[in-house]
Amino acid sequence: MAVRAAVLPAIGAPLEITGIELPDPGPGQVRVRLAAAGVCHSDLSLSDGTMRVPVPAVLGHEGAGTVVAVGEGVTHVSPGSPVVLNWAPACGSCHACALGEVWLCANALNGAADVHARTTDGTDLHPGLNVAAFAEETVVAASCVLPLPDGVPLVDAALLGCAVLTGYGAVHHSARVRSGETVAVFGVGGVGLATLQAARIAGASRIIAVDVSPEKEELARAAGATDYVLASGNTPREIRGLTGRQGVDVSVECVGRAVSIRAAWESTRRGGRTTVVGIGGKDQQVTFNALELFHWGRTLSGCVYGNSDPSRDVPLLAEHVREGRLDLSTLVTDRITLEDIPAAFENMLAGKGGRAVVVF
Numbered sequence: 001m002a003v004r005a006a007v008l009p010a011i012g013a014p015l016e017i018t019g020i021e022l023p024d025p026g027p028g029q030v031r032v033r034l035a036a037a038g039v040c041h042s043d044l045s046l047s048d049g050t051m052r053v054p055v056p057a058v059l060g061h062e063g064a065g066t067v068v069a070v071g072e073g074v075t076h077v078s079p080g081s082p083v084v085l086n087w088a089p090a091c092g093s094c095h096a097c098a099l100g101e102v103w104l105c106a107n108a109l110n111g112a113a114d115v116h117a118r119t120t121d122g123t124d125l126h127p128g129l130n131v132a133a134f135a136e137e138t139v140v141a142a143s144c145v146l147p148l149p150d151g152v153p154l155v156d157a158a159l160l161g162c163a164v165l166t167g168y169g170a171v172h173h174s175a176r177v178r179s180g181e182t183v184a185v186f187g188v189g190g191v192g193l194a195t196l197q198a199a200r201i202a203g204a205s206r207i208i209a210v211d212v213s214p215e216k217e218e219l220a221r222a223a224g225a226t227d228y229v230l231a232s233g234n235t236p237r238e239i240r241g242l243t244g245r246q247g248v249d250v251s252v253e254c255v256g257r258a259v260s261i262r263a264a265w266e267s268t269r270r271g272g273r274t275t276v277v278g279i280g281g282k283d284q285q286v287t288f289n290a291l292e293l294f295h296w297g298r299t300l301s302g303c304v305y306g307n308s309d310p311s312r313d314v315p316l317l318a319e320h321v322r323e324g325r326l327d328l329s330t331l332v333t334d335r336i337t338l339e340d341i342p343a344a345f346e347n348m349l350a351g352k353g354g355r356a357v358v359v360f
């Protein structure tokens with residue numbers, strides 16, 4: 001039986017909402033009925049070609065749902081299990097995996113080249129970032145499925161698969177924010193909001209949200225921001241003004257643009273840490289002069305998927321949800337349908353809203 005999906009027919013082409021046919025799950029595979037799938041900036045980057053996967057593809061990589069069938073050899077979930085999708089399953093055998101840095105697994109996206117489904121007129125489809133979550137149902141490798149612990153509503157749980165793992169991990173694994181430190185977060189989208197909440201959980205004393213849109217102040221403050229700065233050429237100076245002229249201990253950049261990476265860097269105190277989470281294009285050149293690298297003594301680091309191990313961190317995040325420290329519901333700012341995804345992309349480009357989530 002066909003299910004509905006949002007298909008990217010070619011790079012740069014508009015998404016098509018169409019029926020797709022999924023095979024029964026083979027050995028080591030799981031079929032999942034999606035409850036919800038978040039619209040992440042990476043989906044936009046895949047559709048416009050900033051990031052590339054084989055097409056035509058079913059996009060969507062931040063999802064949660066219920067297992068409907070399992071293939072041979074799958075034992076960690078069974079029909080009826082609530083699950084979170086993990087779009088970057090670690091192979092367990094490459095150099096990064098051997099070092100325990102599973103978020104850098106060299107083989108995590110190998111599945112993107114597979115054919116996981118066909119349109120009803122017979123065109124082969126690839127699964128985008130492995131999990132093809134912009135569909136009522138999907139068939140994925142068992143390693144892409146994490147059991148969802150109790151106490152997390154299924155729709156909210158979708159965000160655990162990308163935005164929250166990324167934002168939480170940026171704070172706790174990459175920047176390693178300690179209690180009492182000051183944090184600035186550049187970009188108040190889905191990841192930025194998760195980063196703000198993570199900074200609050202870490203016990204940051206001052207949490208400064210920075211965004212180009214004045215409309216996001218309320219969202220940012222609800223997520224834990226103590227201060228809100230409207231992005232301008234003056235942002236680093238404003239942030240130094242809020243931190244006894246020092247700059248923040250930690251800046252987290254969630255935009256992926258040269259201008260905001262520079263602003264995050266310049267807002268960081270001498271000896272502080274700047275973490276870049278945003279995924280920018282190759283056209284975004286960021287420059288540093290040799291003297292400032294020496295003088296400021298800052299650490300600049302990239303951060304992939306929050307430097308997270310999803311199988312370890314999803315249960316931890318669920319614990320934060322159950323204890324009321326992490327509020328996923330406030331991250332979901334728009335509940336939409338598959339047909340609304342292009343409008344959600346437009347909002348993202350215009351800098352509006354937090355996370356739009358397709359609810360099936």
Ligand SMILES: [Zn+2]
Nearest residue numbers: 040042162163
């Ligand atoms: Zn994502």
Ligand SMILES: [Zn+2]
Nearest residue numbers: 091094097105
């Ligand atoms: Zn690996």
